[in-house]
Amino acid sequence: MTNDQPAIPPEWQEKLAQFEWRRERARELGGARRVQRAHERGQLTIRERLAKATTSFHEIGEFATYDDVDALGTLRSQMPASYVMGLGEFGGRHVAIGGEDFTVRAGAPQTYLDRMKGGLGGFVEDLAHEYRIPLVMFMEGIGGDIAASGEKGHSYLVSSLSWGRSYELLGEVPVLAMVSGASAGGTAGRTVLSHFSVMTKDSVFFSGGPPLVERALGKLPDKYELGGAKVATRSGAIDNLADDEDDAIAQMERFLSYLPQNVWQMPPRTPTDDPVDRPIDRILEKIPTNNRRPYKATDITSFIVDIDSFFEIGKHWGKAVTTGLARIDGIPVGIVASNPMHLGGAMDAHAAEKQIRFVDMCSTFHLPIVYFADVPGFMVGPDAERANVVRWGMRAIQSLIEADVPVVTIQVRKAYGMAVSATSDPDGLSLRIAWPTAEWGDLPVEGGVEAGFAREIEDSPDPEAYRAAINENFKNIADPWRTVEAFGVEAMIDPRETRVMVADFLNASLHRVETDLGPSKRRWTMRP
Template structure:
């Protein structure tokens, strides 16, 4: 007789397949229907939309909550695994908000920590698909919260001195608690217009403070973009996946590798148009994006945090196929003056570029730093000091072009000579100095102008001011800067792209195209 009490291997395989099938259920028919009704895609569809077809390699699929109830929680509301994106390895964490609102518990946290540990150890990017309503009760109550398997040393970066890996996050729904923490670690955060991002959700805020808010009021894209919690907002989840792929295409798999080069493309705007795009009048506005379009390869520009510190543009782009980071003043916002938000954004962007081996191109048209009581209360002095040091210590090539003006501390914040640029050029229209001529004359020669007014009235004072401004302007023009080697050359606007391509080649030299400082 056959002993039917002992399971056979086929019985075990059948059980495995049943458990695997249940792990793919996510929120089940009811949970998925509710999730789709909110306009969101299930997590596994998000993963498939992101990665190369057929490349998914999942881990932790059979994970279950420590505290079991009658409700089945597949994967403990998290999907983790590895895949390729454009042929390169990535690690993926996707929060499954179709079950228990994607809330975090110890098992899901272990899964995520395991994924991060493996990706960091082996040196490839981590993609975070955020959509969760914070911690799960009662799984994180009392002593369990203190005992959560979250090690900030391994969660944030390798502990063995290994390379830093890029992190890119898509915020695809209400993202609080663990999902917000994920986004805060990312080098690039893209939000859908219907998503939100904050430390905790509206229900906790109301209980703690009495403030009644919607998800959008608390952390919608407009709020998150304005303070730098996110870098881009898009309409659809497909757009978000495309944005993540575009961002990662500029970066190496980790900080020990050179950034990937692509086929060169001519710029969308003929560089010869630059002399017409930028007006000579110092106070005339123009959109610096038009200048960038005439320098960078066509269709290669990826904005990074446009709405945070909007008087400064930061973007990834390609120059003759080579990936670069571009930092440029935006004259149509605050005349391009730099406030604390703009400087903080620049600090983060310089660190991103230097960490992942992207040369930095500075396009100067800056009247200076914002001054006054509000600027001081915003902490501009401290962030300016940190930025100047970070630019100075960056070891990727740093190239600068003074387009129209570069005054005072703003010039230094844009990679001026004291921060050790590899090459610094200027257009014939450039002015450099401590202050703009009209401001400087009225500040430095205030008493002399007052005395002239007392002697000869308004006309005499204005005539003196005009002559002093002419003298000041002559000192500010690029010819004296070139004569004294404060800049490396004065170039025609139409030569900007070709000069930068040549300068970039010589700035890298024969060394490996990898930064020696990892910030």
């Protein structure tokens, strides 16, 4: 083969030799010793991550350089800049993709360059914005560091940095972030400006690391207790947990598979061989008719969505609601389901916050929402009040009303109190489909009678008998069939008919979705 290649003209040899020398140096990252340390921790370098994640990659800013100076400003060596990025093919589609190089100054921002490559704005984010393609970020860095002042000869006021592009992208294209290693300070901040974030189980994520905490609070915490994956995925800072980098990359690909390239396009419908009229008789075994018996939300939703199509998001926090992406008849949809296994499905502040984030994301990318409601109310009790459950709950209602997408609600069992308004879209079509297990009201009859008629019961000659009589009366009134007859709920169906019915409504709703593309048109710019 080499014999067939024409000889390189002599005047080109020197130019190409220099090119190759520079390219080799760029490939060395922060040096063999630092690369080896990453490998010993079981981590990939940024170049290895990019090679693993992409099927094609065209690098930009390959030869941008960082001058490594000592504390007094004397040049020690030159290294590649601390961010690697370009145009990649990821999950079969074009993306802007990049990440901090932790082997170069712990991935600190490239304020030493004329133009940032990425990490906070920079070329990679401009590429996502201008071409309207998703942004995939590998987050490993400690944010800013003091060395930057040494390089510039002055310290800078941090608010000179622009965050505008990073926030703007949230309303334009899917933004995905993976944490492997340490993500702290500014890098942590950039991580949460994403629609989906995932971290490997041995990584850490925090506002400030243990040394900073010790200086501020006088106590040196263990880094995993401070910001290990268990902390970050339970606080909701990070959406999902991954076993390792392979798993994290696979989860990002999976997430992206439900989303369009940008908000001006339809979410990608995929062909399915799972018929909408697939018999789902066994769903009846999974819905307890005894309302004191809980069930796992996913045990029910799995009958309705296409087989193996559910991808859960935020499993470890706000567990009173389960959220995730799925397909029904191949149509990408957002699934929200009350989860009676946690707090009996009562919506607490964390569950509301998680739901808002998810609903906002579905609305942004035009994913219809199917809500499986079984909610005894907003959570009550001292912990709930301290966590500001009422405000978060009212925000959850607002986000669902504002959602620009069709919402289909399945009334599974309980629907009590204000929290019910956070399960449907009363200002849209408000399609609420009840199952015969459904029950609803301002308050459950047992609690409601006590609250509403305490005086009357007390004053009666036989309080016990009077209470029983009131209970009986209100139980009759609470019979959900009475509401069905009054058209106070849009439909009552056999649960076994649900998949085929929801699929038909979703198919019809696409006429609306297709003619409603573009950036979100939120009506109310202020959340309470």
